[in-house]
Amino acid sequence: TQLLEQxxxxxxxxxxxxxxxxxxxxxxxxxxxxxxxEPGEGPVLLVTVVTGGEVKKLKRxxxxxxxxxxxxxxxxxxxxxxxxxxxxxxxxGNAGGTSYGKLTFGQGTILTVHP
Amino acid sequence: DAGVTQSPTHxxxxxxxxxxxxxSPKSGHxxxxxxxxxxxxxxxxxxxxYEEEERQRGNFPDRFxxxxxxxxxxxxxxxxxxxxxxxxxxxxxSLFTYEQYFGPGTRxxxx
Numbered sequence: 369t370q371l372l373e374q375x376x377x378x379x380x381x382x383x384x385x386x387x388x389x390x391x392x393x394x395x396x397x398x399x400x401x402x403x404x405x406e407p408g409e410g411p412v413l414l415v416t417v418v419t420g421g422e423v424k425k426l427k428r429x430x431x432x433x434x435x436x437x438x439x440x441x442x443x444x445x446x447x448x449x450x451x452x453x454x455x456x457x458x459x460x461g462n463a464g465g466t467s468y469g470k471l472t473f474g475q476g477t478i479l480t481v482h483p
Numbered sequence: 484d485a486g487v488t489q490s491p492t493h494x495x496x497x498x499x500x501x502x503x504x505x506x507s508p509k510s511g512h513x514x515x516x517x518x519x520x521x522x523x524x525x526x527x528x529x530x531x532x533y534e535e536e537e538r539q540r541g542n543f544p545d546r547f548x549x550x551x552x553x554x555x556x557x558x559x560x561x562x563x564x565x566x567x568x569x570x571x572x573x574x575x576x577s578l579f580t581y582e583q584y585f586g587p588g589t590r591x592x593x594x
Contacts, residue, residue: 374525401582410487410573410585411526456525469514470539471575471583473525 370395372459374474381447382482389442389477391457398461398468400433400440405454405476447481454478485510487576487586495592496564504559504589508576514538515557516583517549518573526573532557533579561591569593 373392381387391400399418403411415424417433417440424431428451430443440457458471488507496502508515514533518526528541532551551557555576561568569592575583 372525403585408571408588408590410575410587413582413584416582458525468539469516469531469533469577469579470528470541471516471518471526472528473518475523475525 370397370459370462370472372457372472372474374457374477376477377475378478378480380480380482383448384446385481387444387447387479389455389457389479390439391441391459391474392439393459393472394438395459395462396437397459397472398437399459400437401458401460401471402431402440402442403456403458405456407454411456444479447479449481449483452479452481487574487584489572489574489586489589491589492587493590493592495594497594498564498566500564501560501562502564502591504561504572504574504591506557506559506574506576506586508555508557508574509584512576512578512584513555514577514579515551515555516575516577517557517559518575518585519543520571520573520588522570529559564593566593 402414405411420435420437422433428445455477457474461468516531517529520526531539535551546562571588574586577583
């Protein structure tokens with residue numbers, strides 16, 4: 369069974385601070401996706417990383433996929449109140465190619481950015 | 484370009500009843516996946532449909548079944564509802580196995 373451990377579970381910071389969310393697994397994934405979810409809504413895809421060591425930037429958000437494709441991180445620079453929400457990482461597939469298309473989610477990180 | 488749509492938005496059922504949830508995928512997508520999200524948890528994979536066949540299945544009992552229609556829309560059926568089935572049910576669509584886009588979900592409450 370593939371598992372994704374996401375940390376921290378809760379993060380409460382002031383506007384302008386930087387933060388990093390971590391997503392770790394003992395399993396290899398074909399790709400890893402980061403989502404943001406608002407209360408009562410479905411997750412919204414932020415980014416997909418596919419290659420080990422890959423780094424993608426989306427404005428103030430930086431996503432990194434580990435060299436071994438087992439872990440990932442999300443770094444937010446100068447957080448704003450609009451960044452508040454639930455952040456989810458999700459691993460897709462596995463090294464053997466037998467669970468392609470299946471997303472395994474972490475428990476999520478609830479981020480609150482105070483003005 | 485319409486995104487993923489789901490119906491109904493909310494549903495209240497009694498233990499032992501059956502429920503059907505519906506999903507229309509994003510335009511151009513051919514694969515539909517269903518997830519269950521309990522309060523405070525990440526979504527859990529139920530199953531995935533491609534070309535009207537169940538292609539992948541997660542650790543959910545046979546009470547959970549589904550269907551995909553020729554127009555790629557999908558249904559999730561849950562029989563003999565239990566209190567523990569109360570959750571947000573999410574549908575996601577994709578083009579084959581690539582990036583999945585989620586709908587707003589159906590909030591199911593079992594009393």
